[in-house]
Amino acid sequence: MSGVKLYEFTGNPFVDAGIWALSQWINKKPEELNKEDLKGVVDDLTYVYLNKKWSKNLFSVFPNNPLTNPSVKDKKERYSKFLLELIDAIDVPDVTGDCISCGRRNKIERWGKDKIPLTGSKKFINYFSYGTDGADYCPACTFAVQFVPLVMYACGNMLLLHSNSAKVMKYWSRRAVENVKKQIVAGEFTGCYNEGYKNPVNALFHVIQDVILHYDEKWYLEKPSISFYHFTNYNQGPNLNIYHVPTPVFTFLAYIPHHEKYDDWLKIVRSGYxxxxxxxxxxxxxxxxxxxxxxxxxxxxxxxxxxxxxxxxxxxxxxxxxxxxxxxxxxxxxxxxxxxxxxxxxxxxxxxxxxxxxxxxxxxxxxxxxxxxxxxxxxxxxxxxxxxxxxxxxxxxxxxxxxxxxxxxxxxxxxxxxxxxxxxxxxxxxxxxxxxxxxxxxxxxxxxxxxxx
Known part of the structure; x- marks a missing residue:
């Protein structure tokens, strides 16, 4: 597959976020990723996910997965084998395919909520299109989804950012991945990026402002479409709320830090609590x-x-x-x-x-x-x-x-x-x-x- 682009963005929030997580973890552009890169991060992922602090978050993302199923004893071996089999099964993308995410490759197996969040349990076929026994994701997209927790924001439930802006996605995923790598270096694992927010609306505005202020870009020229998915895939109560951030609101927030009355804007925000x-x-x-x-x-x-x-x-x-x-x-x-x-x-x-x-x-x-x-x-x-x-x-x-x-x-x-x-x-x-x-x-x-x- 030398010279073949492994990933292209799909519009699926879980898959796209996973691609960006891979990109920032490996420190390569998304279009430059190859199979050897994917194989090289399998041990990193299992090392992070097997930490007890991460297990709590993973119960809300991949329930009954080998990582989260208490009955599975050889968790690392089982999950690593699953990931490596996905990599081996990734083939050259075609013009069409039956994958419901990328549409360019075919599935090798149908997955349930233990592998793909919010798809439902395979035995309850009413959760799936045409009453099938799972969701049709190709190996490449399924592999990308496994990396989504690295760029999720813990906010009561999980908060996932999705945007058509490469800059927004790159910088946010970099911010989240940096947090995970700091946990590894410090030997103090805390799970998904967590700054103590429980209110998802306040959290998503904090995330946007954090990206705008942390990275020096002409953000007011970006005009992105941004959505946040606040969800839990927990077995006993899966739930999803979607928040769309109007593009003019993002543009306004990007302009504000450069205004001489920025401190007044902070006062205005404060008055809203x-x-x-x-x-x-x-x-x-x-x-x-x-x-x-x-x-x-x-x-x-x-x-x-x-x-x-x-x-x-x-x-x-x-x-x-x-x-x-x-x-x-x-x-x-x-x-x-x-x-x-x-x-x-x-x-x-x-x-x-x-x-x-x-x-x-x-x-x-x-x-x-x-x-x-x-x-x-x-x-x-x-x-x-x-x-x-x-x-x-x-x-x-x-x-x-x-x-x-x-x-x-x-x-x-x-x-x-x-x-x-x-x-x-x-x-x-x-x-x-x-x-x-x-x-x-x-x-x-x-x-x-x-x-x-």
Whole structure:
């Protein structure tokens, strides 16, 4: 098989991750791997997997495998023989084949969950396509899957990264493999890469940021597709959750570390954690598994604008440049709309400061529905005219197309952005006002709206 490419990526997350694990363990490019390379790592793999700390993880990946079956006494011999037989059976890839992963080679045997995670037990044929007695994987793909635990992340269950980006896969698998090799050198085995995360959403954002920060690349140009598979293949409760990371979210996260307000971004992320008493927190381990709404919303395509705003201290966290980048990259917001909201925010800030009207700001903060907010803007327009301000607060076109393009559906987003801009412009002035101002109640807002009507 000299000169023949042994592996090509398949789109199967387990097989592709295994190929990358092999590549980084051997320190060769995936396309350069050969049979001798594979034979040379069999002893390495069995040495790692036979450690007791690794056995616990392997029960969730390869149950009833020779490595994890308590009834098997000669574990090393049995598993090594299995791996070497797979290598010997790897033939030259063809144009087509019946392997359900690569489609370029044929199976020699059908495998169950003891060899291929999440395929089911061979005796329960309803788990398999067309009621067959196992999953059709060729020897090359089956061999690659055996190396998947080397690049898995322990997070309650196992977390597996899969991406179409060679850079993302290369650097993550290198990071994970380095961790395993450090265990070998130190003689202190801890199992799959484990940093104490139990919350899979927090863990996957940590993994992404770890790769971005650890390796010097122009990540914001990469535009990858990334998915995380959080699973257990344990006999008594196999389970799988799939998390897709939107490409714009990755691009935004890749850009953030280079921004001058990166520390503010960390503050925004921190504000997303639930039920954390920050005065008592001494280290990250005390809160990193609490749900984080910033991460959850980014993953689910929901807005995080409100987390840029500290209403208690009336602070615009990160400034207009940072939130604009989020709006353009992640929310795909039109530049004209962003500029219109910014201009209206500027006008409102100037008016509030000029007429020394803290109550107007409080009303803009506390409006709870679209009708109230719309009418508050109408009242402010009238007051601006009474104070000799002739320029309109906004045009009809701006109102319809940019401020509230979907009316009641987007009014809260506009409210938050206008408030953000007002805080950014007036924070010093607001601080000078002190905290003696009366709090505006919803009933007072209703009374003023009724009078205006």
């Amino acid at each position: 639930w039920r954390v008493n920050w005065e008592k927190v001494k280290e990250g381990g005390e809160y990193k598994n609490n749900p984080n709404m910033v991460y959850n919303n980014l993953l689910e395509g929901k807005s995080i604008i409100k987390f840029f705003i500290d209403r208690r201290n009336k602070e615009a966290i990160g400034g207009w440049d940072l939130i604009t980048h989020y709006l353009e990259e992640v929310r795909n917001m039109d530049e004209n709309r962003i500029n219109a909201i910014k201009r209206v925010g500027n006008e409102l800030a100037d008016y509030i400061e000029t007429v020394d009207d803290m109550k107007t700001l409080q009303k803009l903060e506390t409006a709870t529905n679209y009708r109230n907010y719309r009418n508050l803007l109408r009242i402010i327009i009238k007051k601006r005219i009474e104070n000799g301000i002739e320029d309109p607060l906004f045009t009809f076109e701006e109102y319809v197309n940019y401020l509230f393009p979907e009316g009641n559906l987007t009014w809260r987003e506009t409210q938050d952005l206008i408030l953000f801009r007002i805080y950014e412009k007036l924070q010093k002035w607001i601080i000078e006002q002190g905290k003696e101002d009366e709090i505006v109640t919803s009933s007072e807002i209703e009374e003023e709206l009724q009078e205006a009507e």
